[in-house]
Every structure is written in C-alpha cells, then in structure tokens.
Amino acid sequence: MTSPQPVTELFWAYWKTKTMLSAIELGVFTELAKEPLRGDELAGRLGLGPGAVGDFLDALVALDLLDRTGDVYANTPAADEYLDAGKPATYLGDSYLTQCAGLADDLTGVLRTGEALRGARTGRDFYADTYATSNSVRAFQRDMTALSIGSARVIADSFPWDDYRSLADIGTSEGALPGRILLRHPHLTAVGFDLPQAREGFEEYTGALDLADRMSFQPGDFFRDELPSADVLVFGHILHNWGLEEKRLLLDKAYRALPEGGAVLIYETLIDGDRRSNAVGLILSLMMHLEVPGGFDYTGPECQEWLREAGFRETRVEHLDGPESMIIGFK
C-alpha cells in the first residue's frame, strides 16, 4: 500500500491559501507592520472573537508568514513587504483577495465572530446534524476514511499488534482503520464502535474487504455508554472534536475499559510540540473551530499529560505519515 501523502498534500494546499487570505482580509500583517504584538492584543485591535486566534496565528507561523518569540507575533520579512497594505508599491493583498474572491469567507467569518458555522452550538449538535440523514452520514464517513487512511496504513505496520488479540475502534465511521489492520494481521479481531447510523456504511465498507467474520459493529454513544472492551482501544481524529473536559472523560473511560496490559492508541494530525511547524495540524485545529464548537487539536506532550492523569503508566508519541502522529498509552 502506497502513502497517500502526494494526494492529501494537494488537498490541504488550498487551506494554506485560505489561511493566508483570511489573515490579509483581517489586516493581520498591516497591524503587525506597525509593531509586534501578543496574540490577545492583536485580536483586540482587529476585533477577532475568542477561540480560534491562537491556532490561526500559529498556523501563520508554520506558513512562514509570522515569527513568534515568546508569545509575541511579528511579520516575517516577506509578509511585511508584500502583505502590509501600508506599503502600496509592493502590497499584493488586494490582488490576491480579488483573484480568490470568496475562497476564505467561511474562515474569516469564524475568526471574526469566534462562533462555529452552521449554527452548531455544541459538538453534539454537530454530530446530531451530520448523522441526521443517510446521505449526510455516508458523506461524512467517506471524509473520515479520507482523513484516516494514510495513518491506518502506517499503524497497521508499526504498532506491535503481535502482542495483542483484539482492538476496538472508537468512532470507527466506515471502519477503514480496523479494516486495514485486520487485512495485515490475521490473528486479530476488531469491534467498530459508533452511533447506530454509522452501521450501514461500516458494514458496506468492511464487507467489501471480506472481513465480516473478524469484525463487527457495536452501536453506542461514547458519552452515554461504556466503551467496548478490547486489548487496544483506538481513537482516530476523535479527541480533537471535543473540549478539554470531554477529551479527559473519554480517556478515563478508555482506561476503565482496558484490561491490565492493554493500550490506548490515539492518532491525530498532531500539532508539533512547539506549535510552529505542522501547518496542516494547526489548520485542522482551525477547521475544528469552524465546524465543532469547543474542539481543538493538540500537541503530543499535552496528550501525554492527559493520559498520565487518567492513570496510564507509560506513554509515547510516534510520527506516522505526513502531518499525522500517534500517541500510545499503556495501562
């Protein structure tokens, strides 16, 4: 199996343009050309809502448009010369905004108001809407497979699956991850856990892989119900949808559901520890602000701390593919 990186990188490319355009439109570079500022000062001057500003500014750092020293942001030389409206002989911003009219409107709106799109007030609202019709849940499931398949491929190879006999994938969607792992490891069985509306897509996808005898769907709500029991519990792009309190609650539940010697495996478009290089991780976190109120992506060290507090005795972070990494916690 080949890495999807050449393809996913081209998908993310337009989000990089969008992030720059929003910053131009909001006047980030024009304001910072006057003087470097802390994030909260800049947000105050530009009238930005709370929530997404930190990820937004750090994404601009990762895109080499801003420098960050301590908690103070400044333009990089190229941004200062070409994206400051106060320098009309070299300012490219008007031209870019006109040529890309509308491209970044959603992101710019979220940054201005601090509120998610589509009126969702909580993450649960978002999922209630998304899972409301068969079409919308199937489309969402295809998106989740697209987001996960690159990591699934590496996790199937690099995790010590020989030490375990079963896994449960929490928020499994179509089951792309356990499917990929079971194809590679014939000794394993897997449960895919998700809201009942995900069953149809799961059974269609995993049925096509001819894995129905080793893989089953377990319907449930991971806030209302206990998690399934298995040697390894997997959360793939799940924790980032939720606020800190809910993230911790899910990790507590995982700890309770695991046997001694079990492991939790969390994979995400993890933000680098310094929050200055993984542009896609920071942009995906921005997208969470757009879609799911309270959601945010995080760094490896942050997640390791939550795992230790949930009781896990040992944790480690490993890079997977492209912008994706996993954190493992051993009980």
Place this chain on the structure above:
Amino acid sequence: MTSPQPVTELFWAYWKTKTMLSAIELGVFTELAKEPLRGDELAGRLGLGPGAVGDFLDALVALDLLDRTGDVYANTPAADEYLDAGKPATYLGDSYLTQCAGLADDLTGVLRTGEALRGARTGRDFYADTYATSNSVRAFQRDMTALSIGSARVIADSFPWDDYRSLADIGTSEGALPGRILLRHPHLTAVGFDLPQAREGFEEYTGALDLADRMSFQPGDFFRDELPSADVLVFGHILHNWGLEEKRLLLDKAYRALPEGGAVLIYETLIDGDRRSNAVGLILSLMMHLEVPGGFDYTGPECQEWLREAGFRETRVEHLDGPESMIIGFK
C-alpha cells in the same frame, strides 16, 4: 528587498488543489487506472475540448499525480490507489469533491469545452473587456504587479544594466518592473508602453516611487503601432497571452525597434524544458487557456528558437526566483 516567494507560493497553492480536483472530476485517474494512454486518446475518452489538455496533463505530472513516458500518461502509485473511483476502499475523490464543492468549476468547464471563460473569443476581446472601465483596468494592473514584482527584483540585480542606458517595458501596466530597475540603477531611463487606459495607474505607481523625471508613459497598441526604441526591450508576462503567430510578430517588432547591440528581455513563469517540474508554469499556462483564447506559456528552448528566427544572434535562459525565468536575446 525580500523575495516574495513565501507569499506567492501560498497564493498558487489553491491552484494546485484546483488542478487535482478537475482531474478527479473529469475522471482522469479512473480512466488511466484501466490503461496508460496518450493525451489525445485520453481527451477523446473523457470528451475534453482541445487546447488546454497538454498543459493540464503535464501540470498533473509536475504535481506527481501522473507519470509521462514518451507521450503516454499513467497514474503515479498514489493517484492510482487513492484517486481511481474503481477502488472504493481507498478512493478519496468523492470526499475531496464534496469538501471543495465549486472550487474547480471554472477550470473543469474550460477543459470540457476547450473554450475560454467570459466569452472572450480572442486575446484582443479579453483586453478590450479588461481595459473597459477604470476599476477593471486598475484591478488588472494590481494583479500584474503582483505577478511581476518577484522577477523585477531579481532582474534589477542580475541583468547587465551597466552596459545599457535605456529600457522600454512593453505592456508595462503599473510600471513595477522599470520602477524597480530604475531605483537600483540611477543611470537608466525608462519608457512604459501600454494601452492609453493604463496611464493613470502607471503614473500613480511610478509617481509614488519618485521616478517621474526618468520614467515616462507611452500609449500604444503593440499590434497596431511600432514599439518604442530603447537599448533594452522587456516583455514580462506578455508573450504568454498570445498565440504563436502573435508571439512571433511581437519578437519581429522588437528586433526592428532595437539598435545594433541592443537586447530583448522576456520573463515568464517559464515551463521547464521537459514540461515535468514547474507546476506553477504549467498551471499559469492552463489559466491562460481559461482567460485568453490562444494564449499559452512555453519553455526556454521554444522561445530561444523564436528569437533566432527573428534574427537575434545570441540567446540565453536564466532562472530568476521561484517559478520565474528570463530569456535574453542579443541583436
């Protein structure tokens, strides 16, 4: 002066996404998964119009989605596994098209019909429309400065300006290029040549640089009128707007207008000689198909041949900055 590359690269990023999306939507990868095909065969099967197909497919080569051997195109391994609709377990195309709905509609439409957008039937129609109102000509001029300023900076440094006393910039727009060169070389004078509607923008821009005593605007139509006389004639992102016959006509006119010992300097987002690495050059050529009927970008060797046929005794190609290069012809 700093390179605008970090900024312009982010601008072009969304065009890379668009190019991939159009290829997904048109079924390029699904068709090539069945068997490798020549460009004309593929265009026939997909029902694509003539004109832009070669640039489109070569841009996909430069984006690492296709391989080209001789004149036969095949999917790269990543495109074959993730962008072939015949492989539903790993196909990411539906998800990408849904998430980016509308992003590539203009490009996909042009590829299907082979006709430029906005009803322009010739390059002259395009310019007549663009120069029709003060607002549209000013916006266009800002775009042209955005496209040229990175090259202007390097040309000011790397061309042997000490050997010459005057330049004329043909299709000068705001005059960003001669402005940048004159700021660096106080012995030079410059003429900016463009349609009369460009005068206002030119005088505003170059006036702000405090160069009015060494720089003047000369109104004219480079097809109807003779070109101004100067030691160096510059064509920046001009030739690519026109068909082959018009390109040659302009180079013939340049040869006639130059003194013995004079030079023509052409800078473009030049396509690499193999047409397989400068994605932005190939994409800009695609954009020409979108905007200006008959226009296309080209490689250094192609332009050197046109220059030799126009009578220039010596030619050379030099890289400038990012995706931009220049071709120089000496009379």
